[in-house]
Amino acid sequence: MNRKTATALIAFPAVLILTGCSISTSPDEAGLIYDAGPLSKTSFQECVAPSARVFYGPADQSFTYPAGQRTYVFGTGEESDIATITVADRDGIDLGVVGQLRFTLNTDCDTLVQFHEKIGLKYEGGQDWPGILAVYLQQPLRKAITEATQGMTWRELYQDPAAKATWEKRVKDTLPAAIEQATGGEYFTNIDLSLQKPVLPKELTDQLLATQRAAEAAIAQEEENRRLELKAQGERALIDLYGADNYVVLKAIEDGKIQILPVPQGAIINLPAGDR
Known part of the structure; x- marks a missing residue:
């Protein structure tokens, strides 16, 4: 074997390493590696656990998928994955x-x-994750x-906490079977759900608000009527106690229409003849 041939054989493994690939999964990812060489049929090779790094051949393929709990939010906020669901x-x-x-x-x-x-292969090898979740x-x-x-x-869902809890439980109980039916397998697990109070149409919300305001106004009027009645009862008690004429004088004094000046004991008061 000449020197040139030996050098080529020594260098060959280095070429494989330099032209190879690797897959690194984060703690919330899992991976797959497929043998996809030009002279072989594409076939599964190995799984890659979370927080791992695996090297594979330059012609092979790797795919990653989410691992661990995920949250799918539906609503109007910026964190929502999809818009509010209407039913x-x-x-x-x-x-x-x-x-x-x-x-x-x-x-x-x-x-x-x-x-x-x-x-996954129908959705860009799992890269179109939102598309998978949508279906x-x-x-x-x-x-x-x-x-x-x-x-x-x-009205039951919006105003009755027990009815709302029953509604939420019904969705929770039927959802896993519905997902399994759609996927054809037990691919999604640990399914849990939380639902907020339903959002009502604007016209219905306006009606409820008007009804609430009317009820609050009625309560306020009842309180005012009760206050006026108590006041009238007090006035009647004073009339019974002092007489109608004296009550008028007493009321005038309370309202500031008649001033009472303090007179020192023993002081002489001169009143005009017309006031005697």
């Missing part, structure tokens, strides 16, 4: 539903491979909320 109650009144859906993607190796090959979480969520709301009225 109709038993009377056909449109209600806005705001809340949070918590879940975990099942990253068990065999299950994650199935999820990737069945669903396999959002649609089942809408279905579960719609079915739970159809049997209740907005």
